[in-house]
Amino acid sequence: MPDEKIILGIDPGTNLLGFGVIRALGRKAEYIDMGILDIRKEKDAYAKIHAIWEFTGQLCRSYHPDILAVESPFYAKNAQVLFKLGRAQGADITAAVEAGLEVFEYAPRKAKEAIVGNGAASKEQVGMMLEKTLGVTLKAEHLDATDALAIAMCHFYEMTSPLVGKNGGKGWAQFLKDHPERIK
Numbered sequence: 001m002p003d004e005k006i007i008l009g010i011d012p013g014t015n016l017l018g019f020g021v022i023r024a025l026g027r028k029a030e031y032i033d034m035g036i037l038d039i040r041k042e043k044d045a046y047a048k049i050h051a052i053w054e055f056t057g058q059l060c061r062s063y064h065p066d067i068l069a070v071e072s073p074f075y076a077k078n079a080q081v082l083f084k085l086g087r088a089q090g091a092d093i094t095a096a097v098e099a100g101l102e103v104f105e106y107a108p109r110k111a112k113e114a115i116v117g118n119g120a121a122s123k124e125q126v127g128m129m130l131e132k133t134l135g136v137t138l139k140a141e142h143l144d145a146t147d148a149l150a151i152a153m154c155h156f157y158e159m160t161s162p163l164v165g166k167n168g169g170k171g172w173a174q175f176l177k178d179h180p181e182r183i184k
Helices: 045-063 079-098 108-116 123-134 140-160 172-178
Strands: 004-011 016-025 028-038 067-071 102-106
Touching: 004 045, 004 140, 016 045, 016 140, 028 045, 028 123, 028 140, 045 079, 067 079, 067 140, 079 102, 102 108, 102 140, 108 123, 108 140, 123 140
Parallel strands: 004 067, 067 102
Antiparallel strands: 004 016, 016 028
16 A cells, blocks of 8 residues: 555435545545535426536546545435435546545444444444544545545555455465565
8 A cells, every 4th residue: 555545435315415625644644525415305306417427527626536435325215315415426436546546435323333333333432433534524424525534444444454455365375365574
């Protein structure tokens, strides 16, 4: 891993899109920015998708990230909601790929587990842990942005973990295989 990478985290949505940006400096993460795109007033579904693609492209041009970590749609009571989230995520991924970013997807549960140690943690618990970890104050009204920041931090933890092998393998066996110099 090079010494510095910029990670853009996105919590996709067709009404509110959250974003969080961090800088990975070796094994340390620094907060850069976070916010939301509010497109609730836009009624046309296709105009919303275009706005998402355009906004994510602008984030890529503004922050010059190396990586997009995006929350994957995983569950919805209504299939239509899941389809809409998939479209929003597709717009984010398309903009990121156009900008040359590597893309990684994480389930919300995985991000909560990475941040708090509990996949069923509340959004407020995730926010409190991010505040302590990154040394920032987060506003409660920006829970979509907090989720996006959690997705970015989840990827940071994933890429700095000694248990993630050079070829993406996980576990001690892969770690020892990748680092025979560590065996005495």
